[in-house]
Amino acid sequence: MMSAKKQITFEQAMDELETIVTKLEEGDVPLEEALSIYQKGVKLSKVCHDKLQHAEKQMATIMTDTGEEPLDLNNEDSTS
Amino acid sequence: MSEPTYLTVQAITKYIKRKFDADPHLSNLYIQGEISNFKRHSSGHCYFTLKDDKARILAVMFSANTSKLKFRPENGMMVLITADVSIYEASGQYQLYVKTMQPEGIGALFLAYEQLKERLSKEGLFDVSRKRSLPLYPKTIGVVTSPTGAVIRDILTTIERRYPIAKVKLYPSSVQGDKAAPSIVQAMEKASHDDSLDLLIIGRGGGSIEELWPFNEEQVARAIIAFPIPVISAVGHETDVTIADFAADHRAPTPTAAAEMAVPHIDEVRERLMTKEVRSMRSINELLKIKQNQLRVLAESMVFKKPERLYTQQMERLDRLSLQLKKELFLTVQASREKMSQFDRQLSRLHPKEMITIQENRRKQLDRAIQLRMKEVIKRKSSEFSGRISTLGALSPLKIMNRGYSLVYDENNSLIKDNVKVSKGQEIRVALATKDLLCQVNEVKERE
Numbered sequence: 197m198m199s200a201k202k203q204i205t206f207e208q209a210m211d212e213l214e215t216i217v218t219k220l221e222e223g224d225v226p227l228e229e230a231l232s233i234y235q236k237g238v239k240l241s242k243v244c245h246d247k248l249q250h251a252e253k254q255m256a257t258i259m260t261d262t263g264e265e266p267l268d269l270n271n272e273d274s275t276s
Numbered sequence: 277m278s279e280p281t282y283l284t285v286q287a288i289t290k291y292i293k294r295k296f297d298a299d300p301h302l303s304n305l306y307i308q309g310e311i312s313n314f315k316r317h318s319s320g321h322c323y324f325t326l327k328d329d330k331a332r333i334l335a336v337m338f339s340a341n342t343s344k345l346k347f348r349p350e351n352g353m354m355v356l357i358t359a360d361v362s363i364y365e366a367s368g369q370y371q372l373y374v375k376t377m378q379p380e381g382i383g384a385l386f387l388a389y390e391q392l393k394e395r396l397s398k399e400g401l402f403d404v405s406r407k408r409s410l411p412l413y414p415k416t417i418g419v420v421t422s423p424t425g426a427v428i429r430d431i432l433t434t435i436e437r438r439y440p441i442a443k444v445k446l447y448p449s450s451v452q453g454d455k456a457a458p459s460i461v462q463a464m465e466k467a468s469h470d471d472s473l474d475l476l477i478i479g480r481g482g483g484s485i486e487e488l489w490p491f492n493e494e495q496v497a498r499a500i501i502a503f504p505i506p507v508i509s510a511v512g513h514e515t516d517v518t519i520a521d522f523a524a525d526h527r528a529p530t531p532t533a534a535a536e537m538a539v540p541h542i543d544e545v546r547e548r549l550m551t552k553e554v555r556s557m558r559s560i561n562e563l564l565k566i567k568q569n570q571l572r573v574l575a576e577s578m579v580f581k582k583p584e585r586l587y588t589q590q591m592e593r594l595d596r597l598s599l600q601l602k603k604e605l606f607l608t609v610q611a612s613r614e615k616m617s618q619f620d621r622q623l624s625r626l627h628p629k630e631m632i633t634i635q636e637n638r639r640k641q642l643d644r645a646i647q648l649r650m651k652e653v654i655k656r657k658s659s660e661f662s663g664r665i666s667t668l669g670a671l672s673p674l675k676i677m678n679r680g681y682s683l684v685y686d687e688n689n690s691l692i693k694d695n696v697k698v699s700k701g702q703e704i705r706v707a708l709a710t711k712d713l714l715c716q717v718n719e720v721k722e723r724e
Contacts, residue, residue, distance in 0.1 A: 206413045210545075213552045220559035227567050234560040241553050247441070248546060254443035256432050258423055259466060267446055269429050 204240075206247045213240045286365070293363040296370065302361040307372065308380060309333075311353045316342075322349065326357070326372060335359065337374035346489075347379060347388035354380040385485050389492050392519055396494070401501050402522045408506040410526060410538065413545065414474035416443045417538055418467045420460060423448040427479045427510065427531040434535035439542050445473065451480035456490035461499045468504055476503060477534045478520065479510035491518035500524050510534035677709035 204212075216237040219225055225233070256267040296302050309326035316322050320339025325332050335357075349355065356379075359372040379387045396402060417435065421427040428446055435442055449463035450456045460478065467476055478500065480491070490496060491511045500507050500523040509524035510531045521527040528534035579586065669675070673683070684692045685705045692698060698720055706713040 205415070207411060210413065210548070210552075213549075213556075217552045217556045217559070220556050220563070223559070223563065225563070227563065230560060230563050234556060237552075237556045241549060241556075244549050248542065248549070253436070253440040256444040256446065258446040258448060259470075260448070264445070267423070267428075267432075267444075269432065 204243065206244060209240045209243050209247070213237055213244065216240070285368075289363060289365045289368055293365060296362050297360075305359055305361065305372075306356070307359060308354065308356050311349050311355055312351050314349055314351050322374075324349070324351075326355075334369055334371035335374050336364075336371055337377065341375055341377075345377060345388075346385050347391055349377060356380050385489065385492075389485075389519065392492065392494055392497070393522065396497055396519065396523070401497070406501070406525075408525045410506050410508070411474045412540065414442055414539060416445060416470075416472045416474055418445050418447055418470065418473040418476040420447045420449050420463045420467060420476065420478040421480055421531075422451045425451065426481050430531040431477060431479075431535040434532050435539055438536065439539035439545075441542065442539050443472075445470065451490060452483070452487050453490075457493035457496050460490055461495050464499045464503060473505055475506045475508065475538055477508045477510060477528075477531070477538060478524070479528075479531050479534060480512070481531075482513040482516065488512050488516055488518055491520035493519070496520055497523040508534045508537055674709055677707075682709075682713075683707040 216233050219233060220230060220237070257264045258267040307326065309328050312325045312327055312332075314322065314324040320342055322337045322342050324335050324337075326335045327333070355377050357372070357374045357377045359374045361370055362373055363370050400406070417431075419428055419431055423446060432444055435444055445467075447463040447467045450459040464476070464478070467473060478491075480488070482488075485492075488511060491509070497519045500509070500520055506525040507523075508526045508528050509518070509520045510528040510533065511518045511520055514529035517527075526537055528537050574580070673681070677683070683706070685707065686692050686696075686698075687703050689705075690696075692704065698704070698717055700717050700720060702717045704715055704717060706715055
């Protein structure tokens with residue numbers, strides 16, 4: 197199991213959350229396990245929320261020969 | 277008469293070649309014909325025969341010119357060429373030195389497009405099984421396109437609107453002209469080393485087939501197929517389908533569509549997340565309710581209400597058993613005791629006291645009998661004895677001697693009887709009743 201903290205990607209978290217939900221919905225999970233995976237689900241959902249809420253708006257960059265630079269399209273106009 | 281001048285083969289060949297080369301009617305010719313005996317040398321030069329139904333002429337096209345060909349010449353293909361006519365000195369053959377070539381009827385680019393499409397398709401490179409699915413929540417999206425075109429602008433606008441938490445990295449390339457294809461391949465090569473990318477969009481805006489051509493180049497198609505992560509192509513308008521579109525994992529009709537394809541809408545993602553939360557909450561609540569119900573049912577069961585029921589029966593049983601045990605023990609002891617006293621009685625009945633008395637009586641009886649018998653015997657014996665004594669007294673020699681008889685003994689005290697020899701002078705003793713007479717024999721006289 198992955199630690200539901202930093203390493204997990206949003207997609208993995210969503211997938212795992214879906215697995216947990218499906219398992220819970222099947223209904224035949226023993227209570228302790230159900231509670232523990234529910235707690236895990238709550239954690240995962242928080243991780244996802246955090247990733248969605250706190251993710252900064254990403255800046256687009258351009259990969260030049262010298263490296264990565266911010267991309268600003270306002271200087272030039274489209275040609276093609 | 278002067279001697280004729282003999283020319284070398286080389287000289288005459290050179291002369292003819294010069295004539296050919298100098299003739300304006302033999303250069304920059306436009307010729308149409310059918311290709312046959314087509315051979316491509318490893319150097320890139322192509323050798324073939326151009327023919328029609330009446331004549332044929334050898335042709336060569338050097339690699340500098342073949343490399344510009346968009347299509348692949350094939351036998352039987354009707355082509356339009358521009359060429360010069362010249363002599364190949366080594367064989368003395370005149371031939372066409374082809375400068376350009378295009379297929380007759382259809383455009384060269386269209387033919388090239390169809391040929392490449394068919395070839396790559398036969399290699400299986402466009403197979404549906406090769407198509408990779410796009411990541412659901414990409415974090416970083418690479419874009420290979422012109423840094424100044426509308427493409428990157430449309431993509432950025434769309435991603436910012438739908439999924440602002442994704443990052444876009446532009447790998448700039450030229451997208452038009454002869455240098456475009458290598459430039460696109462180079463930009464993709466660079467992007468392929470970027471581990472942060474989750475998917476790649478390559479694209480350019482609409483244009484003529486010539487303008488879109490770089491995306492029909494084999495090297496671009498192969499770069500797309502070999503790309504390590506999924507690729508979305510967005511080239512031209514909806515109606516323009518390039519080789520790149522076939523090679524890509526997904527084709528978007530426009531750059532905006534490519535961006536929409538690449539990222540989910542963040543609100544939709546939130547909703548998905550919420551749905552999952554609601555579902556899991558509902559499930560766990562339901563489960564808890566079920567378990568609580570089960571618990572309540574169990575708690576209300578008889579066992580918990582009257583727990584003593586669990587042990588009263590056992591207690592009863594214990595009592596009954598211990599009672600029974602005592603009883604059994606008592607009975608056993610009593611039985612044993614009875615048996616013992618019975619034995620006791622039997623034993624006392626068998627006591628030898630009476631036997632002893634009987635025997636004692638018998639002994640006394642015998643004793644008396646024996647005493648009696650003994651007295652009788654003694655009485656008889658003593659009377660017998662006294663009889664004998666009187667007899668004995670009557671027979672005693674002393675009584676005889678008292679009547680005058682004597683006994684003669686020799687010197688050894690042996691009685692001398694009549695038959696005993698007695699000699700003269702022998703000392704003898706004559707015993708009388710009360711005295712002994714010691715005598716010497718004077719004479720022995722036999723009586724008659």
